[in-house]
Amino acid sequence: MAKVLSGAGLRGQVAGKTALSTVGVSGSGLTYRGYDVKDLAQNCDFEEVAHLILKGHLPTQAELDSYKNTLRSMRGLPVALKEVLERIPADAHPMDVLRTGCSMLGNLEGESSFDIQGQVTDRMLACFPSIICYWYRFSHDGVRVEVETDDDSIGGHFLHMLHGKKPNELHERVMHVSLILYAEHEFNASTFTARVCASTLSDMHSCVTGAIGSLRGPLHGGANEAAMEMIEGFTSADHAEEEMMGKLARKEKIMGFGHAIYSESDPRNEIIKQWSEKLANEVGDTVLYAASERCEAVMWREKKLFCNADFFHASAYNFMGIPTKLFTPIFVMSRLTGWAAHVMEQRADNRIIRPSADYTGEDLRPVTPIAER
Ligand SMILES: CC(C)(COP(=O)(O)OP(=O)(O)OC[C@H]1O[C@@H](n2cnc3c(N)ncnc32)[C@H](O)[C@@H]1OP(=O)(O)O)[C@@H](O)C(=O)NCCC(=O)NCCS
Incomplete structure (x- = not known):
């Protein structure tokens, strides 16, 4: 007989430790490494917050300039990845495109060692907007969009490729705010997916590909x-x-x-x-x-x-003229920072995540020979 599980959805249960964010703790609605998200959204660019989450501190101006330059230099897509994107139909869901794009990137530029986890993450952060827009513009407009733009920010790069022109100041600022708000949120479903995958000592692309699949559902990012x-x-x-x-x-x-x-x-x-x-x-x-x-x-x-x-x-x-079906992929462009930081945190103090279940099935019984069933 089916038994009602206690704590369905693991609600309210502590499933691990993190130094990355607090959600709903009294006095502070949402903090990233101790900073209130409202403070960050008001005073920072998204790249500063990505630096905070991934590298542990808010960058100096020189560090930010250098980080933005690094990300700018990583926007290009390998030919084999472009070929895959060109074969995905226009009616595909962009989250499926991103899931495939991330997985294909892992085949072409795999994480050969955990020592390069930071570079692998920066590469994904820089080129996920390129993956989305290359597929979208090719499948919808027949255009092979230039993905190596010189835009200052990730949000600006995205809007530029999508609309074929640089965004105005307001739109670029809204993208900074939006990407900051979505960047990290403790043990939500997609982040937990990434951590479970990381706990098996799998590679970063597998962790992120799994997380994209979790985020896709309408109860989460959709x-x-x-x-x-x-x-x-x-x-x-x-x-x-x-x-x-x-x-x-x-x-x-x-x-x-x-x-x-x-x-x-x-x-x-x-x-x-x-x-x-x-x-x-x-x-x-x-x-x-x-x-x-x-x-x-x-x-x-x-x-x-x-x-x-x-x-x-x-x-x-x-x-801002963004097609509805690209909304959740923007969430990915941002939450990637949280996912990757959680993967790194899991790796730094790892034990495979393997909970138990309350068994609700049949009592022990013998196998009836096939001819007698
Ligand atoms: C986010 C969400 C999954 C949280 O789920 P949860 O913690 O399990 O909350 P519950 O579903 O137990 O909600 C408690 C009650 O509020 C109702 N409720 C919660 N969210 C609701 C919503 N968006 N619309 C209508 N009723 C809602 C539930 O039906 C439930 O009512 P009941 O007690 O009569 O059954 C849920 O609120 C939801 O599905 N929201 C819509 C999807 C969404 O916006 N997701 C993005 C989250 S950032």
Whole structure:
């Protein structure tokens, strides 16, 4: 007889140690190596935060310049990888493209030793935007986009390749903020996937490929895309309210709301919401932002459920002309820093992760010979 497992989803259970981030600890909503994410989002470029997470400290100006130069020099894609990307159809999900791209990169430029884990990570950080945009532009526009741009930032590089022109200052800043907000989040599902894989002493590309697969699901990274699909159907704030009430009455799960750890608010929401509003004003939007705000109010009023990081990311990305199906790959461009740092942390003090299960199956029984079954 099936038995209800205690602590389903491992909720609330400590599964290891980390010095990388705290999530939902009282007094600080989210911190990376001791810095509040709000402070980082206000004062830093994404590359500074990647340096903090991966190398342990905020860089000096000279270190940041050098780090950006290194990343800039690693944007190119090997011919064999471009050939693989050209064979993936336009209707493929970009997360599948990225999963394949990461795995193929591992075949071409494998992690020959853990001594080069930092270089392997920098390479992925630099070229994941190239993988996404090379495939997207080739399969959708028939263009072999130039991936070795001279843009200052990872977010700028991405938008430049996607739109075929350099982004304006506002858009580049929003990308910095967005990538900072998504960079690290303790033992979430995809990071835990990466750590389990790392604990077998597997290579970095396998850890990241597995993590991409975990992030793909709508209960994790896919929520910003699902939120966009919902809000783009609203014609006004009142219409949004009417639709939300219907969904709640039908007990539908509404993507972009709720969180496994935070109980009253997601600290990332207020930050991305402000930037979404700035972008709405820039494009002269009168519907999407207002409808999103109304969704937020209705969910709080009716269910005490709050927006997580994904909800206002949907409208923000949309205002910057980013196609909905590329939302979750942007999450990968950022969370890669957290995944890789967790892999390194796991390797530094490793024991294979191998929990036990409560057995709910049949009692011990003999095998009936095949002719008698
Ligand atoms: C994030 C999430 C998976 C957390 O799951 P969880 O910790 O297991 O929380 P629960 O599903 O137990 O939620 C508790 C209650 O709130 C409800 N609830 C939670 N999130 C909800 C949502 N987004 N829409 C409607 N109801 C929701 C649940 O149905 C449950 O109600 P019940 O007790 O009547 O069954 C969940 O909130 C969710 O699915 N959100 C939508 C997906 C999303 O935005 N994911 C991105 C996370 S950053």
